[in-house]
Amino acid sequence: MTGPGGADRTPRPTALVTGANKGLGKEVSRQLAARGMSVLLTARDEERGRAAAAELAAEGGDIRFARLDVTEEKSVRSVAELVGESFGRLDVLVNNAGVSGVVRGERRSLHEMSVETLRSTLETNVVGAFALTQALLPALRTAGGRVVNVTSALATFARTTGRGPALPADLIPYCASKAALNMTSVLLADQLREWGVTVCAVSPGYVATDMNNFTGPKTVQEGARTIVRFATLAPDELPDRAFITEEGAAPW
Template sequence: MTTTALVTGANKGLGRETVRRLAARGWEVFLAARDEERGRTAVAELAGSGLAVRFVALDVTSDESVASAASQVKAAVGRLDVLVNNAGVGGEDGPPAEARVAGLRELFEVNVFGPIRVTNAFLPLLREAASPRIVMVSSGMGSFAVARDPRWFDLVPPGLGYPASKAALNMITVQYGRALDGIRINAVDPGFTATDLNDHRGYQTLAEGTDAIIRLAGADGPTGGFFDRKGPVPW
């Protein structure tokens, strides 16, 4: 039986590379994206390489869009083995004292409420799989240990939105891990990877940035943890 997977925010960057690598394993992968034109273009490019990839429109901030995507996957394959919650935004830069509540609310809608909305909508399909797993794409910036490490102070200035949203996602992962019996769920730190989110300043390639995602999307492994490509990451 072919393994099925869905990756959100997958028309570019880490999401697209995750789709490519999973499909290269012979999996049937749904490339989910908010922008239909870009999503379909990405699918056409990947399918042109002989990969089994399908497009599904999915805006993680919309209940209706997420429900529609879940219905399409159900009609197409009847189950979902792997869900990768990758969609995310960087939000506004700047010191905490200058943070705008409106900007934080927009960021949390994607980075925090989005994964909850998508996970809950796809749980019935995940429960139809023999070995379901969920990967939450988080960040080392959401680690309290990293945030308090003086070695990073000069490299990562204090900010509220993005780090707080990823710290929240980490706790969400832990709580789902406790509650979802039979479903493995883990958070992943891709590391400083060259993507649009950091204006391609990252020193890691997309392949390196997706290593942990691909590993934890596999059939065997831990649950309720936080990992990068080298191993466990401190909370």
């Protein structure tokens, strides 16, 4: 991206995607760029993020890279400054970065789980998304933008009605963090409505990515399509205060 002074204020609509070096974030970046947006692909690992951005840029999209760890205050601040200087506004923010809090290949019982895992999962999945959204409010307000928080159907209270199979104990951090993200989305939507900024929580479905050791039945293309659809829907078509799946609004 260009430096200070706003020399590169793109005429295209603009988007920022977090955790976009792989998985859903990378594919969402690809699909948003294919719709003609200038996309700031961000990742906490500089090398892997740059490689992903270069790969997508080679396909012809306007994709730029910036390093962003959503749990680092300084990193959040500097990306918000970069967006202000280079884009001047932000049409779409996709808070996609997330961790599962689960140790790959090991199921932990309630007694074995570390409290630190709950803390760090909330820090990334909730605090990180909130801090970034807050830092980007001026740019979102200028654009009358959209915030999409990527959430999970595992975290809906609707699944607590009836007596389905219990989830494993080590999913408590993940589900608790996404439930908190859901409520954050509703309250932010209420706060930002008067600025013309719309907020939604979108669940992509169970998608084959690194997060679940590629066990999900859906492809990243399918999962990303749901996120992109609601990231780009006209504000008056967006279900208000809704938990959104590929079918549209669903019970919280």
